Amino acid sequence: MAAAVGLRADYTAAQVRALAKASRHADQTRRLLAVAEIYDGRSRTEAARVGGVGLQTLRDWVLAFNVLGPDGLLRGKAPGNPSILKDTHRQALTKMLEKGPDPAVHGIVRWRLVDLMHWLFETYRLSISKQTLSRELQAMGYAKLSARPRHHAQDGKALEAFKKNFPARLAEIAAHEAAGKAVEIWWQDEARIGQKNKITRRWAKRGTRPSAPHDQRTRSAWLFGAICPALGKAAGLVLPTCNTKAMTLHLAEIAQAVAPGAHAVLLLDQAGWHLSQDLVIPENITIVPLPPKCPELNPVENIWQFVRDNWLSNRVFKSYADILDHCCHAWNRLVSQPWTIMSIGTRSWAHGF
Known part of the structure; x- marks a missing residue:
């Protein structure tokens, strides 16, 4: 003993x-x-x-x-089996994931776990299961995410230059067009809402595919929306067409939503009806066009996604009047939630200085 x-x-x-x-x-x-x-x-x-x-x-x-x-x-956590991957393997994986596959070389357009498993075996003779590799990638901070669409002709330098120079442009407007008035930053965009509606994701049992009604008719309306994230304000119109006359009406609506004695800086894309010579621009609004092919600079794009996902998708609109009613209801619900507008619309490059 x-x-x-x-x-x-x-x-x-x-x-x-x-x-x-x-x-x-x-x-x-x-x-x-x-x-x-x-x-x-x-x-x-x-x-x-x-x-x-x-x-x-x-x-x-x-x-x-x-x-x-x-x-x-003290109760300590059991160390468990040592990890198959070493720091050198993780660093190599990080480079592979950040760079992405070359379709001409690898024959695929995105990395799958099975592709990374084969690469680890061919390069380092490491045999690792899909489950273990998935846990390792999650521990490294990676997850499988939906890619955000980016226009193929987008000028990344112009996008970054716009954000960098925006404070100076805002100061210039405050000194001249606004003439010392309080300045409100607004964003504007349009969304087409119609009977060919979007089907959004929903919770369902694994292994099943849920269904949702999908109309094939083509009646639609245009929802013109503008937000001021700093103050949680919004101004919108539902109109039958999207043209210069409709945009003039929306500018008048935004002008009424601007605080008395304040001046609005309105950021929007370079659509033809946004920059038309026939557009009537109220005195309390200055339009600042965004760089071309850069919709990610406009938070109203995210507003549309929120409105569709929560109030407009998975519906069958009976008529044009039904479309108008649902658009008005959705927009009014958004207006009643200023904190949602602030959360979705605030941008550090536009409000953080």
């Missing part, structure tokens, strides 16, 4: 019981009380009974206490 392991001499039974009383961890308290029994001179069997464990487990507690003191009796 193995000899009993002695306890370290820098503690007493009273001190260990005081530590057990002060501990906020039930398991540590139980182990400290068992150790205190040994300090009091009781047998290891009696101490094990106090701790509710066997003699071998009590021996492990004593060894941990001798090395780390009371901290050695």
Whole structure:
């Protein structure tokens, strides 16, 4: 039989019981009380009974206490099996994921787990399961996400330059067009809402494919929307057409929503009816066109997604009047939630200076 392991001499039974009383961890308290029994001179069997464990487990507690003191009796997480991937493998995976596959070389347009498994085996002779590789990628901060569409002819430099120069442009408007008035930043866009409606995602049982009604008729209306995220305000119109006359009506609606004595800087894309010479622009609005082919700069695009996903999708509109009613209802619900407008529409490059 193995000899009993002695306890370290820098503690007493009273001190260990005081530590057990002060501990906020039930398991540590139980182990400290068992150790205190040994300090009091009781047998290891009696101490094990106090701790509710066997003699071998009590021996492990004593060894941990001798090395780390009371901290050695805290419940630690089991280390488990060592990871198959090393830091060098993770760094190589990161480069592969960030760069993406080359269709001409790899024959695919996106990385799948099975492709990365084959690559790891061919490059490093590592055999790893899909489940393990998935956990490793999640631990590295990766997840399978839907890609945001980007126009193929987008000028990334122009996009970044617009954001960088926007504070200077805003200051210029405040000094001239606004003439010292308070300045409100607004965004504007249009969305076509029609009987050929969107089908959005929904919760359903795994392995099933839920269905939703989908109309094939073509009646539609245009929802003109503008938001001021800093103040949680919005101005919208539902109109039958999308042209310069309709845009003039919407500008008049936005002008009424601007605070009295304030001036609005209205950011919008470069659609023909936005920049037409026939467009009537109210005196309290200055239009600032966004760079071409950069819809991600306009938060109203995200407003449309929110409105469709929550109030307009998965519906069959009976008539044009029904479309108008649902568009008005959805927009009014958005207007009643200024915090939603602030959350979706705020942009650090436009409001964070």
